[in-house]
Amino acid sequence: MRIDPFQSERLLSLWQNKVDYDFTETGVHPMFLHELVSREELDEIYASVQLRYIQTDGPPPLKEAICGLYEACGHENLLVTNGSAEANFLAVWHLVEPGDRVVAVLPNYMQVPGVARGFGAEVVPVYLRPEHAWGLDLEELEGAVRPGAKILYVTNPNNPTGAILSAAEMDAVVAAAEAAGAWLLADEVYRGAELDGESSPSFWGRYHKTIVVGGLSKAYTLPGLRLGWVLTDPELAATLWGYHDYTTISTNAVSERLARLALRPEVRARILERNHTISKRNLRGLSDWLAAHGDTFNFVPPRIGGVAFVGYNLPLGSTELVMQLLQEHSVLVVPGEAFGADRYLRIGYGNPRLLEGLALINETIERLRASM
Numbered sequence: 001m002r003i004d005p006f007q008s009e010r011l012l013s014l015w016q017n018k019v020d021y022d023f024t025e026t027g028v029h030p031m032f033l034h035e036l037v038s039r040e041e042l043d044e045i046y047a048s049v050q051l052r053y054i055q056t057d058g059p060p061p062l063k064e065a066i067c068g069l070y071e072a073c074g075h076e077n078l079l080v081t082n083g084s085a086e087a088n089f090l091a092v093w094h095l096v097e098p099g100d101r102v103v104a105v106l107p108n109y110m111q112v113p114g115v116a117r118g119f120g121a122e123v124v125p126v127y128l129r130p131e132h133a134w135g136l137d138l139e140e141l142e143g144a145v146r147p148g149a150k151i152l153y154v155t156n157p158n159n160p161t162g163a164i165l166s167a168a169e170m171d172a173v174v175a176a177a178e179a180a181g182a183w184l185l186a187d188e189v190y191r192g193a194e195l196d197g198e199s200s201p202s203f204w205g206r207y208h209k210t211i212v213v214g215g216l217s218k219a220y221t222l223p224g225l226r227l228g229w230v231l232t233d234p235e236l237a238a239t240l241w242g243y244h245d246y247t248t249i250s251t252n253a254v255s256e257r258l259a260r261l262a263l264r265p266e267v268r269a270r271i272l273e274r275n276h277t278i279s280k281r282n283l284r285g286l287s288d289w290l291a292a293h294g295d296t297f298n299f300v301p302p303r304i305g306g307v308a309f310v311g312y313n314l315p316l317g318s319t320e321l322v323m324q325l326l327q328e329h330s331v332l333v334v335p336g337e338a339f340g341a342d343r344y345l346r347i348g349y350g351n352p353r354l355l356e357g358l359a360l361i362n363e364t365i366e367r368l369r370a371s372m
């Protein structure tokens with residue numbers, strides 16, 4: 001099987017851990033272990049964790065904690081995976097046959113379109129519209145999700161735009177999937193990162209053919225735990241568990257314990273509060289910086305912490321611009337081209353050194369602007 005390069009992840013794989021200023025992280029700056037656990041908790045983990053394969057679909061105490069995030073969730077609905085990336089992969093691997101129609105709301109993280117295309121699907125895009133604050137064109141959606149479509153894929157809240165679907169848009173997504181008999185694959189890994197502190201509604205429970213994907217990498221800023229999940233009907237959850245036997249078998253024993261800890265109500269509240277505080281402060285800084293460059297930049301302010309999709313008016317494509325910023329200043333952002341939207345940059349704004357890094361690239365931006 002041949003796959004298209006996963007453009008954004010390839011760039012991160014090559015550069016993320018080599019640059020001075022990494023603004024590719026779409027959650028807020030990841031937590032340090034010492035921010036998550038106390039010495040006593042760490043001692044307890046040290047003394048009691050055995051480094052074995054844990055229950056491969058997810059140990060009951062972890063499932064219990066994850067179910068606490070949803071209405072009407074039973075252990076049989078859940079499969080715990082290595083990141084939400086594995087969850088998405090398993091769903092597409094199982095569902096997609098060559099020639100299937102997969103409708104993807106774009107721009108998005110691009111994993112599902114890439115994998116689905118690799119398995120032979122026809123991937124049909126439905127674009128979020130910047131002129132409608134990254135909202136959906138409902139007619140376009142209805143037209144794209146034809147009867148027989150296999151999957152309707154949405155990322156909500158959305159990476160890279162930071163937008164959140166309205167109640168009417170969610171209704172339309174459910175109706176379109178239902179009318180077509182398609183599986184609704186809803187990647188909700190950013191749920192909990194909302195800047196107004198109101199958790200956005202889940203698609204869970206809206207339609208019997210729903211697959212919700214979640215995880216601890218974004219809203220919880222714990223990507224290094226590699227902890228995600230699939231929430232779906234028991235039959236599909238059991239089937240995907242069989243597929244998980246072939247990929248990674250189980251999640252890791254240390255992450256599982258740390259995940260349980262992170263999902264304790266008081267710890268969860270503390271993590272989300274940390275991230276809201278950083279996001280709000282940094283978003284003000286980012287907005288001021290963009291405004292200071294006159295009409296060079298335009299953006300719809302994101303509604304979640306961590307990620308902003310910024311349009312620009314400069315005389316070069318986004319990949320070229322990103323490479324210039326990388327080479328001249330060791331500052332890394334992701335080109336919009338990786339999401340099928342050139343003349344945009346995805347800026348992860350949750351880094352504590354955001355303003356320092358942005359100040360460094362002023363000179364390049366002004367030089368390019370003057371050359372127009």
Ligand SMILES: Cc1ncc(COP(=O)(O)O)c(C=O)c1O
Pocket residue numbers: 026082083084085086109155159187189215216217223226227228
């Ligand atoms: C929408 C979306 N889904 C899934 C992932 C993969 O995340 P992880 O596997 O760390 O949970 C990402 C990462 O950026 C993402 O943005």
